[in-house]
Amino acid sequence: MALSLEQYRDIRKENPTIKNILTKRIESQRKKALGFSINICNQIPEHLIIEILSRLPVKALLQFKSVCKLWYDIIKSSYFISRHLRNYYDNNNNWRDCLIVQYAITQAGELNVYELLIDDTKNRALSYQAIETPVYNTYMCGPCDGIYYLNCFSVNRPTRSLWNPSLDEFKALPDITCWNPNLPSDSTNMMCVESYGFGYDYKTDDYTVILIVYYIDTRDDNSEYTNNPLSILIYSLRTNSWRYWGDMVNSYGLEWSKSYDFVNGCYYWLAYRKLNYVKNYEMIVSFDISGDTYEEIRLPEFESRPVLGSQLIVYQDSIAFVSLPPNDRTNFSIWTWNNVVWTQKLKMKLDFEVWGAFNQWRDNMLVFREARSKLVLLDTNTKELFVLDYPRAGACRNICAYKESLVSINDFGKEISVREEKPDKFPSIC
Structure with missing residues (x-):
């Protein structure tokens, strides 16, 4: 297991005082990790973010929607869904x-x-x-x-x-x-x-x-x-x-x-x-x-x-x-x-x-x-x-x-398309 406060989870169950301290520290670590992701996000041009994300499997993308609002807007966009259909299967066997x-x-x-x-x-x-x-x-x-x-x-x-x-x-x-x-x-x-x-x-x-x-x-x-x-x-x-x-x-x-x-x-x-x-x-x-x-x-x-x-x-x-x-x-x-x-x-x-x-x-x-x-x-x-x-x-x-995709059958026809043009700029920021 990697070094983290999670290794103390068994002790935390037995001692309420330690549980309170460790819970706060774990939350602090989580916020730091999220802040690190956001800093990385701000340092990479948007078109490269789209290119990298579009080569990842659906399960990872569903998790990455919570990294920041920009990533959420990108992954939910019709343009990205269409690009993911091409990039993921063309570059991954x-x-x-x-x-x-x-x-x-x-x-x-x-x-x-x-x-x-x-x-x-x-x-x-x-x-x-x-x-x-x-x-x-x-x-x-x-x-x-x-x-x-x-x-x-x-x-x-x-x-x-x-x-x-x-x-x-x-x-x-x-x-x-x-x-x-x-x-x-x-x-x-x-x-x-x-x-x-x-x-x-x-x-x-x-x-x-x-x-x-x-x-x-x-x-x-x-x-x-x-x-x-x-x-x-x-x-x-x-x-x-x-x-x-x-x-x-x-x-x-x-x-x-x-x-x-x-x-x-x-x-x-x-x-x-x-x-x-x-x-x-x-x-x-x-x-x-x-x-x-x-x-x-x-x-x-x-x-x-x-x-x-x-x-x-x-x-x-x-x-x-x-x-x-x-x-x-x-x-x-x-x-x-x-x-x-x-x-x-x-x-x-x-x-x-x-x-x-x-x-x-x-x-x-x-x-x-x-x-x-x-x-x-x-x-x-x-x-x-x-x-x-x-x-x-x-x-x-x-x-x-078996083939996976981000195409939503429940939202299709409302706001989802698979051939929408790329917006000039995603409005959200991290």
Whole structure:
């Protein structure tokens, strides 16, 4: 322990006189330490303070808000929040060491969420622990600027919410009242199914949730959709409200997201039709948040159609399709889309079967699930494989990164923005 009056805390409990003296001295030391911080603060130019603070983790910044009023005003400002999003992640790779993994722990699909800390020098799991989400048994979508969209599907009442774990902020989204007005009045036998996306709209400086809603005929076991078109609904965090965008022309089943598929303002879903109880992947559906438009993208040309476990991921800053061929899960290939053509980036033959849940961990590292639900790291440059050996329960359903930020979901739209210009001078002084 460093030399301080805290080393006498046990004596202080037993003697009221010493307790009074030491309490005053500890308070005096605290004031001196604060005065030292303030003097340092006054000696450093403001732009350097901003640059230094913007490279620190959120937990430290929340503590530093109490150093002085200038630091408080800086850390709370929209300009600093935006700069922190860039500087902290561009100059620090430690945030990539943590993965959020979701496992189905029962046959009914009940989900538990775990935090997995990885040692990137040896590509091994250092720690593995369950974490609590504000809503139990919920799928996580994200992160976008440290914010996750939580979707807990219930036949009676779905729960939709946003969560920033680094700020410990949770926001339940309002109920949807703007459903498709053209649905038939008799919808007794139709079950509503939601596919979702979450991202940031650069055009309106807003965080938005996209729901694509389709309907299953409960009387037909082979049905994954009805003749009713897919409806698109959009939630705005800035206005805290939903709006009905309209309907898509064609009807598909949409694969739920196993990774965060938001790239350059667009979200993507893998679309399929069901034939003889087998999913037949046909195309990709994308929605441009800023352009308020959707598009259907054909899949790459294959010798045989991809099967269950194939999925979309973000790879090398592009949307990519991971294809698993039928009858041989030891093969997979990755194709990237540049808005014009598909390009095959990787093709591999493994000694074990792959069962999906792909995601990009680092620039050249993929993480995915093998047949026994172990997670495997793949270095796409060297083709080396590393099995993350740790206790686990159930089947891996989703993998995402842990990313922290100062973006407040409770204050956004009131005084918080993530693209505000830097003020000429912060008005506060230390």
